[in-house]
Amino acid sequence: MHAQTDSTPGITQAPFGSLPDGAPVTEYTLVNRHGMRVAILDFGGIIRRIHVPDREGRFADVALGFDELEPYLGASPYFGALIGRYGNRIAKGRFVLDGHKYALATNNGNNHLHGGDRGFDKVLWQAEAVGDELRLRYLSPDGEEGYPGNLDARVVYSLTDDNEIVVRFSATTDKPTPVNLTQHSYFNLAGIEGCGDILGHEILIDAAGFVPIDAESIPLGGVRPVDGSAFDFRQARTIGSRIGEQDEQLANGQGYDHCFVLDRPAGSRAPVRAVRVRDPGSGRVLELLTQEPGVQFYSGNFLDGTLAGKGCAYPFRGGFAIEPEHFPDSPNRPDFPGTILRPGELYETESRFRFSVDS
Structure with a gap:
């Protein structure tokens, strides 16, 4: 645990390795005026680091995660990731919607978990830093992991001077489809170093x-x-x-x-x-x-x-x-x-x- 350095408010970016197809992954670091820092990858929208002070003002990272990209590509337990299209489980990976039967990947025993074999935690999001916001977008095609409809999913991360990580989700679709997006960080408030x-x-x-x-x-x-x-x-x-x-x-x-x-x-x-x-x-x-x-x-x-x-x-x-x-x-x-979520509707939800x- 240590004092915080390089605490100029704003958003910076740096390379964080490449995917197997050669696509580069970028890490964006959000800093507020108190020196709190949050590092987020455009791969999976993963929150990789959260540095916050203790009662003595000493900063430590409180988010479980990895030092390199490779472990995130494998069977990681969703450390820090965005989850979609559906967070949590769907029994037997099946549901009926408007009379149509749909079969999803069964990646958790007999059931579907957190979007399937390649959920939103395993895709490269389009990322753009605008002011104090990191804006992410992913176009999930019709049939991906068994889900109906082309889903246009967007996430905005921001870090306030009240030491809040704000996560705003929105989505639209061209066919009725289940949507249940969430953020899956693991925390240890004592600090990871311990x-x-x-x-x-x-x-x-x-x-x-x-x-x-x-x-x-x-x-x-x-x-x-x-x-x-x-x-x-x-x-x-x-x-x-x-x-x-x-x-x-x-x-x-x-x-x-x-x-x-x-x-x-x-x-x-x-x-x-x-x-x-x-x-x-x-x-x-x-x-x-x-x-x-x-x-x-x-x-x-x-x-x-x-x-x-x-x-x-x-x-x-x-x-x-x-x-x-x-x-x-x-x-x-x-x-x-x-x-x-149905065509013409807007999925919106915010968590802090x-x-x-x-x-």
Whole structure:
């Protein structure tokens, strides 16, 4: 952990290797007037680094990721990536839309996960730095990974002087298609250099219910109240406080890997606070504000030390993800909020990852 240098506000860019077809990959670094830095690749829209201060003003990188491009090309666990067309799972990789049956890639056991074999995390986005914004665009062709319609997807990243990473998604289509875009960063607020786990982080989730899942992480149906369970984070407590309890849902997720149904004011589309996470040791705090109806909280259950980057072999539960999104398997669940985008409609959603320190 170290003092921050080269903190001129703005956006700079530098090469970050090449894809197998020779296409160059670029890393864009956003810096605000407080010296917070966020590095983003045009490949996968990946947030590779997030440098933020602790309560003593010492900066550290809090985003899990890799030093080079190659690991991102393989079976990386979506470190920092944009996810599409559909974040989370679709049962059996199948859905029916307007009487037509569609079959998607089954890349997670029997099910479809995070857009398939080559989701939006594995494509090169068109990138442009405009003022304090990094604007990304990807044209997903009709039939890609089994999805109908040509989807014009756009993402705008910005870094505010309030230490917020703002992520604004938009999309249009020429055929009805499911759309559920999200951002999949893994965080360790103690700093990556420490190579520790996140079980001592305190988390608050503004959700009175969650989506229960089966052993394949597919929704069982409906929403279950968090009352009296290991899923009640309405008051802040450590991630590790109940993660080892004998609980069928914890067993099915091998820890927390569930969509929490956020408490939102009726009819409001304004971003609301969904999650607050605090690392007591460093004093770093992360809040997620979102327009989405849910957030997938994942406690890094499949990290096992075999993936390494930035001087750390990422240990079991060495990072957490808080993915703002609609609910899993919504195309097959008419009781869940809809995820179908139709021609003439505009998909828009905004989430903010706000960093601060406690007193």
